[in-house]
Amino acid sequence: xxxxxxxxxxxxxxxxxxxxxxxxxxxxxxxxxxxxxxxxxxxxxxxxxxxxxxxxxxxxxxxxxxxxxxxxxxxxxxxxxxxxxxxxxxxxxxxxxxxxxxxxxxxxxxx
Amino acid sequence: xxxxxxxxxxxxxxxxxxxxxxxxxxxxxxxxxxxxxxxxxxxxxxxxxxxxxxxxxxxxxxxxxxxxxxxxxxxxxxxxxxxxxxxxxxxxxxxxxxxxxxxxxxxxxxxxxxxxxxxxxxxxxxxxxxxxxxxxxxxxxxxxx
Numbered sequence: 001x002x003x004x005x006x007x008x009x010x011x012x013x014x015x016x017x018x019x020x021x022x023x024x025x026x027x028x029x030x031x032x033x034x035x036x037x038x039x040x041x042x043x044x045x046x047x048x049x050x051x052x053x054x055x056x057x058x059x060x061x062x063x064x065x066x067x068x069x070x071x072x073x074x075x076x077x078x079x080x081x082x083x084x085x086x087x088x089x090x091x092x093x094x095x096x097x098x099x100x101x102x103x104x105x106x107x108x109x110x111x
Numbered sequence: 112x113x114x115x116x117x118x119x120x121x122x123x124x125x126x127x128x129x130x131x132x133x134x135x136x137x138x139x140x141x142x143x144x145x146x147x148x149x150x151x152x153x154x155x156x157x158x159x160x161x162x163x164x165x166x167x168x169x170x171x172x173x174x175x176x177x178x179x180x181x182x183x184x185x186x187x188x189x190x191x192x193x194x195x196x197x198x199x200x201x202x203x204x205x206x207x208x209x210x211x212x213x214x215x216x217x218x219x220x221x222x223x224x225x226x227x228x229x230x231x232x233x234x235x236x237x238x239x240x241x242x243x244x245x246x247x248x249x250x251x252x253x254x255x256x
Contacts, residue, residue, distance in 0.1 A: 021126075021129050023127055023130060055162065056221050056224050063218060084148065
């Protein structure tokens with residue numbers, strides 16, 4: 001599991017690489033939260049293009065970050081979600097509050 | 112339908128074994144050659160069941176998680192069992208979004224994911240004794256007729 005942090009303009013992009021489960025969730029949380037403390041931006045895009053597996057623990061990680069950035073009036077979205085993961089997104093109700101885009105460019109455009 | 116293969120695995124209730132257990136289950140069912148999507152469904156459901164055993168069953172203590180797989184030519188039955196604290200109200204625990212650990216950023220979707228990705232999920236639990244989750248899935252890509 002790796003989290004690749006990059007910036008595009010005023011937006012933090014968190015590229016999740018590997019398997020996102022309960023075991024790796026803690027690392028992802030800490031990595032993004034510590035980056036957000038340093039960063040001037042409060043806008044976050046999760047890049048899921050390199051997520052090879054995710055269970056419902058991933059939903060908890062996304063919702064947790066969404067709550068944090070919302071408190072700071074920031075925005076959060078997710079890009080590049082494969083169909084298998086999309087099923088978990090759908091059943092969790094996450095799509096009602098968090099926008100999902102086909103790619104990073106679309107996510108940035110709508111930030 | 113006669114079982115064609117069987118396996119049993121026991122491992123410590125460490126979170127690093129969540130990945131181990133789901134990969135073992137996927138490798139075992141791959142013998143009958145289900146689709147990639149069907150294998151991903153099994154992996155996800157096993158991951159949810161094993162995670163529940165580790166974070167809810169054993170919580171701060173530790174113990175052994177047992178996984179059994181019975182393989183059929185066109186499906187699988189998987190049991191994940193712990194000897195942890197048990198679930199006081201199984202019906203409540205199975206409700207979507209219900210979590211006994213809201214502070215842990217858990218989504219409360221574990222059982223819902225298992226039910227969606229498998230055809231049938233049975234939960235037997237006794238407080239102080241443990242929990243046994245049995246999941247069935249038919250590989251529709253392999254069923255005849």
